[in-house]
Amino acid sequence: MADSPLRRQERKIVMNTYKVTLLRGDGIGPEIVAEAVKVLDAAGKKYGFAVEYTDALMGGCAIDATGVPLPQETIDKCLAADAVLLGAVGGWKWDTLPGNLRPEAGLLGIRGALGLFANLRPAKIYGPLKGACPLRPDIIGDSMDIMVVRELTGGIYFGKRGRETVDGVEAAYDTEYYTTKEVERIARIAFESARKRNKKVHNIDKANVLESSRLWRETVLRVAKDYPDVELQHLYVDNAAMQLVRNPKQFDVMLCSNIFGDILSDEASQVAGSIGMLASASLGEGKRGLYEPIHGSAPDIAGQGIANPLATILSVAMMLRYSLDEMDAADAIEKAVEKVLDDGLRTPDIYTEGCRKIGTVEMGDAVVAALA
Numbered sequence: 001m002a003d004s005p006l007r008r009q010e011r012k013i014v015m016n017t018y019k020v021t022l023l024r025g026d027g028i029g030p031e032i033v034a035e036a037v038k039v040l041d042a043a044g045k046k047y048g049f050a051v052e053y054t055d056a057l058m059g060g061c062a063i064d065a066t067g068v069p070l071p072q073e074t075i076d077k078c079l080a081a082d083a084v085l086l087g088a089v090g091g092w093k094w095d096t097l098p099g100n101l102r103p104e105a106g107l108l109g110i111r112g113a114l115g116l117f118a119n120l121r122p123a124k125i126y127g128p129l130k131g132a133c134p135l136r137p138d139i140i141g142d143s144m145d146i147m148v149v150r151e152l153t154g155g156i157y158f159g160k161r162g163r164e165t166v167d168g169v170e171a172a173y174d175t176e177y178y179t180t181k182e183v184e185r186i187a188r189i190a191f192e193s194a195r196k197r198n199k200k201v202h203n204i205d206k207a208n209v210l211e212s213s214r215l216w217r218e219t220v221l222r223v224a225k226d227y228p229d230v231e232l233q234h235l236y237v238d239n240a241a242m243q244l245v246r247n248p249k250q251f252d253v254m255l256c257s258n259i260f261g262d263i264l265s266d267e268a269s270q271v272a273g274s275i276g277m278l279a280s281a282s283l284g285e286g287k288r289g290l291y292e293p294i295h296g297s298a299p300d301i302a303g304q305g306i307a308n309p310l311a312t313i314l315s316v317a318m319m320l321r322y323s324l325d326e327m328d329a330a331d332a333i334e335k336a337v338e339k340v341l342d343d344g345l346r347t348p349d350i351y352t353e354g355c356r357k358i359g360t361v362e363m364g365d366a367v368v369a370a371l372a
């Protein structure tokens with residue numbers, strides 16, 4: 001069906017165009033981002049929107065090109081975007097650099113610079129991947145579907161730190177520090193997302209020991225008064241780590257500080273089967289968000305064409321849902337991912353006998369095909 005020039009022009013006027021900044025990063029980052037971009041473009045074609053991409057450097061690639069992990073130009077390009085898609089950063093090559101010059105400092109820096117205080121990390125088991133879950137089937141039951149809500153710009157990651165020498169002995173410290181304002185806003189995100197799910201929040205802290213956790217818990221209790229329809233329970237973080245493998249089905253939303261969320265989301269991802277499947281969204285006050293798979297740059301398999309692009313593709317679905325308001329396209333991408341899994345297509349990390357082993361590009365193509 002050929003469009004008339006007028007029709008084409010009309011469509012151009014009504015079609016939304018979104019600006020997405022790509023931080024392809026290091027290791028497998030560029031490979032998986034390429035597949036996610038392919039899927040995003042295919043979704044745009046189907047649902048009538050266009051995406052304009054801008055590339056920017058962050059992490060090891062930025063260090064190599066500019067000497068720092070997060071150049072100002074990258075911050076500016078992210079601030080100018082509707083959303084940011086990140087692959088992964090880091091690698092052996094940069095492991096011996098001082099902390100403030102490591103690739104990871106770029107990631108913390110961009111979270112801070114964009115004010116992305118809320119990190120949403122859904123950990124769910126996809127039906128066809130049940131076999132990849134390391135827990136017994138009777139523990140998992142029909143499903144597991146957890147949303148880890150992690151505070152992302154405060155706590156020990158951003159608190160006062162330093163080194164000193166005391167009586168000739170070297171020492172170092174990092175400080176867990178939270179204001180009620182910081183706790184309140186992340187607690188609200190947790191309660192709001194529980195409202196759209198199964199209406200349960202588990203607040204995770206260490207209030208039996210830490211003063212910062214006591215303030216955290218008091219604040220969560222105060223916020224909870226605005227959400228009487230959401231059930232709230234408190235768990236100490238050590239118990240939460242145990243409960244995640246003892247009975248993961250009990251969880252809906254887990255509300256965590258920066259460091260507790262970092263640790264528990266890795267644990268939850270493993271319970272879900274493969275870290276190669278889990279997406280994440282980092283959000284601030286406005287609509288702009290940063291989207292990334294929760295796995296790392298996997299330098300050991302970089303360049304081999306075998307990395308699993310599904311977590312990055314699912315991150316694009318989160319971007320469509322939270323930043324771009326393209327809900328139908330978001331749903332369609334998630335369904336397309338389920339379809340390729342149903343069809344038995346697997347990258348090596350999620351491969352089990354009887355399935356078909358494919359590479360990164362083939363997996364991206366399969367999702368595009370399933371979308372159509």
Ligand code: IPM
Nearest residue numbers: 090104105107108262265294
């Ligand atoms: C994550 C990562 C990062 C973090 C590192 C790479 C700085 O582990 O996103 O979970 O600790 O936040």
Ligand code: MG
Nearest residue numbers: 262263265266
């Ligand atoms: Mg982590």
